[in-house]
Amino acid sequence: MMRFRLFLTVLLSSTLYVMCFGQHFKIEELQKFNTVDMPTFKQEIKKQDYTFYDKTESNEFLLNEYDSPDFQYKIGKFEYKNDPSQNMIQLEFKDKKEYDQYEETVKKLGYKQSGTGKIFGGETYIDYVKQKSRIRLVSPKKDLPNEPYTILVFK
Numbered sequence: 001m002m003r004f005r006l007f008l009t010v011l012l013s014s015t016l017y018v019m020c021f022g023q024h025f026k027i028e029e030l031q032k033f034n035t036v037d038m039p040t041f042k043q044e045i046k047k048q049d050y051t052f053y054d055k056t057e058s059n060e061f062l063l064n065e066y067d068s069p070d071f072q073y074k075i076g077k078f079e080y081k082n083d084p085s086q087n088m089i090q091l092e093f094k095d096k097k098e099y100d101q102y103e104e105t106v107k108k109l110g111y112k113q114s115g116t117g118k119i120f121g122g123e124t125y126i127d128y129v130k131q132k133s134r135i136r137l138v139s140p141k142k143d144l145p146n147e148p149y150t151i152l153v154f155k
Contacts (some may be wrong), residue, residue: 024073024098025091027105027135030153033077033089038064041077050075057097059087075149087155092148099149106135123147 042064050066052073057063065076078135079084093099103126111128112146118124122141127134134154140147 019150021061022092024068025075027102027109027153030091030093030151032155033075034087034090034153038077038079085155089107089153090151093149093150094146094148096149099139102151103137106137111135123150 016037021119029099033044045066049069051069053065053067055062057062058081061078061080063076063078065074072095073091076090078086080091106128109130111130112134113126114129114134115127116125118136123138124141125136125138125143127136129135136150136152136154138152139152140149
C-alpha cells in the first residue's frame with residue numbers, strides 16, 4: 001500500500017510539473033494539427049477548452065485563432081487556398097522558459113538550424129529543418145518584452 005501511495009504521489013507531481021512548467025503542446029501535436037482539415041482542427045482544439053478568438057479570411061488564406069482558457073496561449077491554423085503546402089500552425093505564448101524548451105526539443109528531434117532573420121515587425125526568428133519539415137521560432141523585439149513568443153510549424 002505504501003508503494004502505491006508513493007507511486008501516485010510521484011505520478012501526480014510529475015503531471016503537475018508538466019502542466020505548470022512543460023510545453024503546452026508537443027511539436028508532434030502541432031504537426032498533427034497541420035495535417036487535419038479546418039473542421040477537424042476546430043473540434044480538436046475545442047476539446048482542450050480553447051475558445052474562438054478571431055477569423056481572418058483573404059483571397060490567399062483562411063486563419064482561425066483560438067485562446068486557451070487562461071489566455072496564456074493562442075493557437076491558429078492557416079489554410080492557404082492556392083498552395084496548401086504553405087499551411088501552418090501558429091502557437092503564441094508568453095514564457096521565455098517555454099520558448100527555450102521548444103528550441104531544445106526541436107534540436108533533440110533532429111532539426112537543424114537553417115537560417116535566422118527579422119520579420120517586418122522587427123521580431124527575430126530562427127528556422128529549423130528536418131527533411132521536408134520546417135519550424136520557425138520567433139522572439140519578440142527586445143524593447144517589447146510583453147509581446148508573445150511564437151512557434152510556426154509548417155506543413
